[in-house]
Amino acid sequence: xxxxxxxxxxxxxxxxxWIDSRLPVFTYLQKEYGEFPAPRxxxxxxxxxxxxxxxxxxxxxxxxxxxxxxxxxxxxxxxxVERIMRDVNYGWMLRYMHSNGATxxxxxxxxxxxxxxxxxxxxxxxxxxxIFGVVILVLMMASAFTGYVLPWGQMSFWGATVITNLFSAIxxxxxxxxxxxxxxxxxxxxxxxxxxxxxxVLPFVIFAVVALHVVALHVTGSNNPLGIDxxxxxxxxxxxxxxxxxxxxxxxxxxxxxAAVVFFAPNFFGEPENYLRANPLQTPAEIVPExxxxxxxxxxxxxxxxxxxxxxxxxxxxxxxxxxxVLFVVPWLDRSPVRSARFRPVYxxxxxxxxxxxxxxxxxxGHRPDDLVFEGVKQxxxxxxxxxxxxxxxxxxxxxxxxxxxxxxxxxxxxSIAEPVLGGGQAAAGAAAKPMEKA
Amino acid sequence: xxxxxxxxxxxxxxxxTGLALxxxxxxxxxxxxxxxxxxxxxxxxxxFGKFDxxxxxxxxxxxxxxxxxxxxxxxxxxxxxLDLGFNADEVxxxxxxxxVTDGPDDNGDMFERPARPSxxxxxxxxxxxxxxxSNNGAFPTDLSLLAKAHPAGPDYIFAVLTGxxxxxxxxxxxxxxxxxxxxxxxxxxxxQPLFEGSVEYSDGTKATVENMARDVANFLHWxxxxxxxxxxxxxxxxxxxxxxxxxxxYATKRKVWSSVH
Ligand code: HEM
Numbered sequence: 001x002x003x004x005x006x007x008x009x010x011x012x013x014x015x016x017x018w019i020d021s022r023l024p025v026f027t028y029l030q031k032e033y034g035e036f037p038a039p040r041x042x043x044x045x046x047x048x049x050x051x052x053x054x055x056x057x058x059x060x061x062x063x064x065x066x067x068x069x070x071x072x073x074x075x076x077x078x079x080x081v082e083r084i085m086r087d088v089n090y091g092w093m094l095r096y097m098h099s100n101g102a103t104x105x106x107x108x109x110x111x112x113x114x115x116x117x118x119x120x121x122x123x124x125x126x127x128x129x130x131i132f133g134v135v136i137l138v139l140m141m142a143s144a145f146t147g148y149v150l151p152w153g154q155m156s157f158w159g160a161t162v163i164t165n166l167f168s169a170i171x172x173x174x175x176x177x178x179x180x181x182x183x184x185x186x187x188x189x190x191x192x193x194x195x196x197x198x199x200x201v202l203p204f205v206i207f208a209v210v211a212l213h214v215v216a217l218h219v220t221g222s223n224n225p226l227g228i229d230x231x232x233x234x235x236x237x238x239x240x241x242x243x244x245x246x247x248x249x250x251x252x253x254x255x256x257x258x259a260a261v262v263f264f265a266p267n268f269f270g271e272p273e274n275y276l277r278a279n280p281l282q283t284p285a286e287i288v289p290e291x292x293x294x295x296x297x298x299x300x301x302x303x304x305x306x307x308x309x310x311x312x313x314x315x316x317x318x319x320x321x322x323x324x325x326v327l328f329v330v331p332w333l334d335r336s337p338v339r340s341a342r343f344r345p346v347y348x349x350x351x352x353x354x355x356x357x358x359x360x361x362x363x364x365x366g367h368r369p370d371d372l373v374f375e376g377v378k379q380x381x382x383x384x385x386x387x388x389x390x391x392x393x394x395x396x397x398x399x400x401x402x403x404x405x406x407x408x409x410x411x412x413x414x415x416s417i418a419e420p421v422l423g424g425g426q427a428a429a430g431a432a433a434k435p436m437e438k439a
Numbered sequence: 440x441x442x443x444x445x446x447x448x449x450x451x452x453x454x455x456t457g458l459a460l461x462x463x464x465x466x467x468x469x470x471x472x473x474x475x476x477x478x479x480x481x482x483x484x485x486x487f488g489k490f491d492x493x494x495x496x497x498x499x500x501x502x503x504x505x506x507x508x509x510x511x512x513x514x515x516x517x518x519x520x521l522d523l524g525f526n527a528d529e530v531x532x533x534x535x536x537x538x539v540t541d542g543p544d545d546n547g548d549m550f551e552r553p554a555r556p557s558x559x560x561x562x563x564x565x566x567x568x569x570x571x572x573s574n575n576g577a578f579p580t581d582l583s584l585l586a587k588a589h590p591a592g593p594d595y596i597f598a599v600l601t602g603x604x605x606x607x608x609x610x611x612x613x614x615x616x617x618x619x620x621x622x623x624x625x626x627x628x629x630x631q632p633l634f635e636g637s638v639e640y641s642d643g644t645k646a647t648v649e650n651m652a653r654d655v656a657n658f659l660h661w662x663x664x665x666x667x668x669x670x671x672x673x674x675x676x677x678x679x680x681x682x683x684x685x686x687x688x689y690a691t692k693r694k695v696w697s698s699v700h
Contacts, residue, residue: 040699082514082584085666092666093673237699245695249688256681263674264486267587275588275663277581285623 032218037236038243039224041417045119046222046243047250048112054251055105056210060203062098063147070150072196074189077152078277096266102144103269104258106292109137117330118351120339121223127331129220132213134327139206141293146199148290152192153274158287160187160195166300169314186280227339228413235417286368294365295358299323299393301369302386319390326397333397335405343411347404354396361389474620476591476598479653483660483667486675490668491657492524497640498658499523501651503533504638506582509574509629511562514583515662518556522665530556537561575615577628586656586663593656595621600652603631 020026069088071080084091113133116122122130145163149156164181168174183190221230230236237243261268269291273284289297303316310318326333341348369383482491499520502512517534521527535553539561542549554561563579564570571578589595598621606618616626633648640646644654661667 079514086514086519092670096670241695242699245688245692249685249692252681252685252688256678256685259674259677259681263670263677266670272588272590272592275584 032239033244034238034240036218036239037230037233038222038239039226039230039417040235040237040242041224041226042222042243042246043225044246044250045111045115046224047247047254048108048115049217050247050251051108051254052105052112053210054255055101055108056203056206059098059101059105060207062094062101063200063203065094066098067200070196072150072193074152074192074278077150077192081151092266093262096262098147099270100258100262100266102147102290103292104254104261105140106144108254109140110292113137113327114355116223117354118341118348119223119225120227120334120336120341122331123334123339124331125220126216126223129213129216130331131328132209132216134324136206136209136213137327138324139202139209143199143202143206144290144292146195146202148274149192149195150199151274152278154276154278154282154284155271155274155287157187157278157280158284159289160191162287163289164191166313166317169311169317171314223339224417225340225342226414226417227343228417231416288366291362291366294363295361296320296323296365298361298365298386299390301365302383302390304369304383319394323390323393326394330397330401333401333405335402336408336410338410338413343413344404344408345411346408347401350396350400350404354392357389357392357396360385361393364389473623473625474598474602476594476621479594479597479656481593481657481660483657486671488667488671490661493642494654494657495523495661496525497642497644497651498654498656498661500640501633501638501655502582502658505632505651506655507560507563509563509570509579510582511564511579512560512583512662513562513581514559516557516559517554519665521556523661527556534558575628579629582659583662586660588663592663593660596656596659597652599627600633600655601648 016026066084069080069084069091071077081095084095086092088094116130116133145159149160164178164187167177167181170177179185181191182188183194224230271288271290288294300316300320303319304312305315306312307315336344336347338344341351364382364386367382369381369386371382372378373380373382373385482489482494502510517530520530520533525533534556537554537558537560538551539554539558540549541552544550564573567578585596586592591598599619602619602621604618604620606612610618610625612618613626616628617630618625619627633651635648636646637648637651638646644650664670
């Protein structure tokens with residue numbers, strides 16, 4: 001980078017050096033994205049970090065330009081979004097990129113999260129890295145929820161009503177909190193205004209937490225499909241050009257899929273009824289959240305019984321909150337010294353069952369609790385699946401994972417990443433728990 | 440991991456994600472009693488779909504001559520008709536047939552003037568109360584976005600307009616209600632708006648109920664997503680570009696990695 005910089009202070013190289021000696025951004029980039037030693041055996045599931053970074057930047061850019069034309073007022077919001085769609089140059093493109101961007105952002109983050117669960121990326125020494133990840137997920141949910149309210153369609157309004165009303169389940173202060181959130185005694189202009197404000201700022205908070213996430217990553221180094229630590233330079237490759245090339249390819253494929261949806265099926269993931277203006281006097285036949293919230297929605301609604309002094313509503317809120325909070329403590333629930341599910345024959349099966357369980361919960365969330373799962377089978381309503389799915393969700397984290405960590409007989413780990421020849425008689429335990437060696 | 444295993448794993452992921460997405464989008468809105476609209480053949484479907492401009496123009500005529508007595512179209516301005524192949528003078532003439540209230544003038548008075556191309560389509564009623572008062576308490580939906588606001592879109596519009604029928608014996612119609620199996624609850628406050636010959640087409644198309652319903656559904660699809668043709672045209676360029684870019688990046692990746700494998 002700086003080999004031919006000596007002759008003058010005016011060349012680009014000279015400027016780079018001048019800046020770098022005062023603020024070492026270029027040294028930093030070179031170190032963290034140039035030489036950064038990455039395990040040589042990443043598969044394409046390791047592409048999603050780059051994809052997520054891209055999605056966040058895309059959301060911020062399209063969002064800022066939407067905000068230039070959007071009007072956060074109950075009597076104008078809906079029309080201002082339609083104006084963006086019709087009269088702003090390429091406004092439809094901005095808006096469809098933003099609304100489908102949220103969908104693709106969540107697809108990517110869920111893949112990223114399940115990748116972590118499969119390969120044990122949350123384990124020592126990456127617990128804090130994982131926690132920042134879960135914080136990002138929670139902030140993304142808050143961003144998407146506040147954003148969905150902005151176009152002020154029927155689902156915007158009624159979705160906001162259902163979700164904010166959940167806070168009223170909190171004993172004693174619940175109603176007071178709801179009034180405080182609304183900025184009044186109903187969802188109205190003050191609510192829309194503050195949601196816009198929050199929606200504008202939260203993604204920048206996400207950006208900051210992503211920075212922490214990445215700094216933490218670069219301290220511990222990346223996990224890899226084998227889940228064992230690199231033992232030396234033969235196990236790693238410099239990030240550039242190897243992973244810049246690989247990530248660029250994966251990202252291009254991802255953007256192609258995204259573009260296909262934006263341009264050819266932009267409303268596929270959306271709820272049609274949100275193209276009806278919000279009407280506080282007319283409740284839609286069914287209030288459904290966006291697809292990425294459906295599993296949580298199913299968990300919320302699966303608590304349809306009172307338990308002791310906890311009524312069904314509060315119970316649902318507690319359990320739904322718990323379903324996210326439990327992710328924070330996964331590093332401590334899983335005591336297995338082996339990271340990657342490749343060497344955990346039993347956990348591997350439970351991983352897939354858990355994934356199916358989440359899909360099932362999503363499916364349940366999209367149906368009314370008392371709808372029949374199969375036409376004509378009176379015994380099986382969606383709420384029954386919701387009960388089973390929710391129970392399994394918690395059993396997986398609170399029973400299966402801790403117990404497997406203690407009793408599972410893991411397969412022998414390879415001696416090193418460069419020599420992934422199995423059966424070398426290497427004991428499983430221990431290797432993964434050793435702190436990362438710096439290559 | 441061998442490639443077969445890897446592929447089957449990827450396929451499994453794709454299937455379950457697909458299922459998840461299906462779960463997210465299949466939400467039947469009390470469909471058990473309401474009949475599901477039959478899918479029609481539209482020229483605008485699919486990535487190559489285009490507007491049927493002739494049908495849309497006829498649909499505009501149906502809207503202006505029939506539906507606009509009750510239904511507003513509040514996202515559309517007369518100038519938007521330029522996109523349908525009308526020239527500036529024709530658009531001016533269409534607009535001028537309607538009166539809008541403007542003002543205040545220099546004396547502080549409101550006044551009526553003919554609509555201009557920049558005006559939005561004139562609303563049939565001054566406000567929702569007036570609309571309800573004239574429609575037996577029901578509100579005629581704004582039609583601009585209806586094609587996007589109902590899961591079955593234009594199929595639904597076509598089905599409602601052609602679905603009026605005598606009620607079966609076991610159905611008790613409410614006061615001023617009409618039987619229509621496609622409308623939620625099967626009773627609709629709108630009386631059948633289209634009858635054979637309700638409009639007179641100038642291009643020789645027969646004004647059957649089905650033709651008019653199909654034309655007006657085409658028109659309302661256009662009002663819901665007027666950007667559709669631009670979107671698909673640009674979409675093809677973007678997607679083809681990205682496919683080539685992906686291929687090039689794949690080749691680059693192979694080249695870069697060739698020394699490692
Ligand atoms: C984490 C990143 C973000 C997510 C997940 C997100 C999500 C969303 C969602 C789901 C909607 C509703 C889309 C619709 O159905 O119409 C929306 C709308 C909107 N967002 Fe964002 N957003 C993000 C970042 C931003 C940023 C950074 C800004 C501004 C600086 C912004 C400005 C807007 C505006 C003005 C709207 C209303 C226009 C519309 O509904 O299309 N967004 N956002």
